[in-house]
Amino acid sequence: MTETFAITPEDIDAAAGRIAGHVLRTPLVPAPRLSELTGAQVMVKHENMQATASFKERGAVNKLLSLSEAERARGVIAMSAGNHAQAVAYHAKRFGIPATIVMPETTPLVKVENTRAHGARVVLHGETLYESAQKARELAGAEQLVFVHPYDDAAVMAGQGTVAREMLADEPDLDMLIIPLGGGGLMAGNAVAAKAIKPGIELIGVEADLYPSFFNAVNGQDRPIGGATLAEGIAVKTVGQMTLPIVSKLVSDIVLVGEDLIERAVNAYACLQHSLAEGAGAAGLAAMLKEPERYAGRKVGLVLCGGNIDTRLLAAIMVRELEREDRIVAFRLTSSDRPGLLGKIASLLGNEGANILEVSHGRLFLDVPAKGVSLDVTVETRGEAHSRAIEDMLAKNGFAPRRILPRGLAEPTR
Known part of the structure; x- marks a missing residue:
């Protein structure tokens, strides 16, 4: 199976012995709430528990110890999105090896600062990994560093x-592994190991x-590549020359x-698995959310391969998911401007069980009568049905509610 590949199962066995004691043997744990969400029996490998919160330590340690x-x-010098x-900076410091990244x-700033905190010299260059790689090779040649x-x-x-x-040592009955693909190092190594x-x-x-x-590359297509993605850890434009043959031969499908699915998966890990997952780390779960029927009844192993996500970004994702689920909704209300108006609206919303998050007045909109007032009210609800009940209640009380969507005002429903 592996004679034409860059690595063999024996190489992986040797790596396991070499890195033992230097990286955490992370747990593979059942995920009952993710199983309920997807219809599969889900097991999660928590690589976000490594010292630098990702699987990358395994390859970095194996490489550094082979020097x-x-x-x-x-x-040494490396190029990386984070x-x-x-991983290289942290373990190079442990082993007393100078590192440039x-x-x-x-x-993301959190990854830059964490890398500097591990003692590495950080060089910021280019917009993509490809441009960073060119700079890294240039510095490697000029300074005689190991790439x-x-x-x-x-x-x-x-x-x-x-x-x-x-x-597979912890759970031999796994039917399937779903693994994020960037440059292919994680998938290639694990494909060789798993198939053996x-x-x-x-x-x-x-x-x-x-x-x-x-x-x-695998399907002979030419889809456009590029753009801002939450999964920057797998935002790779060029596949690996060593990894491509392995992925082409051993991987049954690329999803x-x-x-939106990546955001949902990050949120699900946070809310249902109580674990931090960056965009790339949540990609496997995102694939299951895309086609749950494909995995129904299967025993699936997910690799939560990284947990380095900016907390402000995570907060924004969680709020956006609440909006998608209609658990945070905003209405624009129109009424005559009279004393006690805000109190009445607050009482009506309170009686309906809605929690007011934000209120703003608007008296200068041209679609509001001169003696009228427009109020934008954002409330927290229990979900879609509750939101509809609140909207109906506001309409019955003469406030002509219009939903404010992320892209602007919705068309009036009444």
Whole structure:
């Protein structure tokens, strides 16, 4: 199976021995609420529990420990959107190896600062990983540094493959592994490991819809690549030369997921699994949310591969999900301007069980009579049915409610 691939199952076994004691053997835990959400029996491998909150430590440690003394003395350089950067920086510091990390200028601040905090020299260059990689190779040549590629490196791939090795040791009955796809290092390593242990297991790769790099390469398509994605950890324009043959041969399908599904998955991990997942880390669950019928009744292993998400972004995602579920709704009310108006509206909403989050007055809109007033009221509700009941109540009391949607005012319903 593996003679033409860059790594073998034996390489992954050796990596497992090498990294033992340096990275956490993360738990594979049942996820009953995610199972209920998707209709499958879901098990989650919590790689977000690593010291730098992602699986990248496995490959980084395996690579760093394979260096000669002369290479360690010269130092290493890597390009990364964040998680590989933190992993290399953290363990290079532990091993006394100087580290330089080149990161795209668009990398989330939390990942940049965390990388610097681990003692690495950080160079911000370019808008994409491709541009960062060019700069990293330029510096590697000029300063004689060892280049540690985030995915197209045999030692890195073998280290990542220890994830599936552990998953199948803990739960041999898994039918399927769903794994995020960026450059392919995680998938390639785990595909080789999983197929060696359980040849019949099904492997599904997941890419952000905006970055269908492997989808294009494997299916001979030319979908556009690029754009702002929540899953920046897998926003890779160029697939790995070492990883592509493995993915092409061993992965049964590549699923593309949109930004709305990635947001839903991040929120589900936070609210149902009580775990932080960055966009890329939640991609596997997003694939299940896209086609739940495909996974119904299957025993599915998800890799929550990273948890480095900005808390403000997470808060925004959770609020957006509340809006999608009609648990936060906004109405524009129109009425004559009279004393006690706000009190009456507050009483009506309180009696209906709605919690007022925000109120704003508007007297200057041209669609409001000169003696009238427009009020935008944002309330927290119990869901869609409750929101409709509140809207009906406001209409019956003469306030002509109109929903305020993220894209603007909805058309009047009455």
